[in-house]
Amino acid sequence: MVEYFIPKWEEIEEGILYIVEKMVNDNFIPDAIIAVLTGGVIPAKLIADALGVRNIKYIDIKFYKGIESRERKPVIKAVYVDNIENKKVLIIDDVADTGETLDAVSNIITMYNPSLVRLATVYVKPWSRKYPDYYYKILDKWIIFPWDKWEVVRENSQAPVDKKEKYLEILSKLKR
Ligand code: PRP
Numbered sequence: 291m292v293e294y295f296i297p298k299w300e301e302i303e304e305g306i307l308y309i310v311e312k313m314v315n316d317n318f319i320p321d322a323i324i325a326v327l328t329g330g331v332i333p334a335k336l337i338a339d340a341l342g343v344r345n346i347k348y349i350d351i352k353f354y355k356g357i358e359s360r361e362r363k364p365v366i367k368a369v370y371v372d373n374i375e376n377k378k379v380l381i382i383d384d385v386a387d388t389g390e391t392l393d394a395v396s397n398i399i400t401m402y403n404p405s406l407v408r409l410a411t412v413y414v415k416p417w418s419r420k421y422p423d424y425y426y427k428i429l430d431k432w433i434i435f436p437w438d439k440w441e442v443v444r445e446n447s448q449a450p451v452d453k454k455e456k457y458l459e460i461l462s463k464l465k466r
């Protein structure tokens with residue numbers, strides 16, 4: 291059975307501030323932020339706002355078909371990136387699991403010749419092939435983020451998340 295870790299918003303906010311403080315202590319203020327769609331969007335928005343960075347680009351990439359089930363490689367769906375040549379860039383995602391997504395995104399971004407690339411995720415799995423420069427915690431469980439709980443419930447109606455009854459009611463109407 292899959293073991294879940296279900297962070298509350300308070301934990302996410304704490305994690306974001308932990309990461310942002312490290313960046314500020316390092317004197318690292320990026321010129322541009324790359325949000326890894328879709329899970330990285332909310333951490334990217336929170337970190338961007340905390341640092342006062344308005345310049346956010348996006349890479350749309352998908353690796354997981356469901357809980358602990360992946361494609362062979364991450365599939366890059368679209369790249370919404372421009373004007374990062376000679377800029378300091380920060381790539382943000384919610385989690386590094388195998389590390390393949392970060393690897394693929396870093397490779398794409400490097401082709402744009404930024405002056406510096408750093409990586410941040412809220413969580414990282416101990417087995418990840420790539421460790422971000424900034425992360426909050428190392429965790430070995432399947433994480434259900436506040437922003438992907440309904441995706442998880444659609445796959446597993448037994449997933450132990452808040453407000454599930456209301457969502458399942460909505461889902462049954464959606465499927466009619
Ligand atoms: C998840 C997560 C990371 C990636 C991490 O994204 O948001 O982007 O997997 O896994 P990895 O380190 O093994 O590559 P997913 O592919 O599920 O797409 P999503 O963000 O749109 O949910």
Ligand code: MG
Nearest residue numbers: 327328329330
């Ligand atoms: Mg993702």
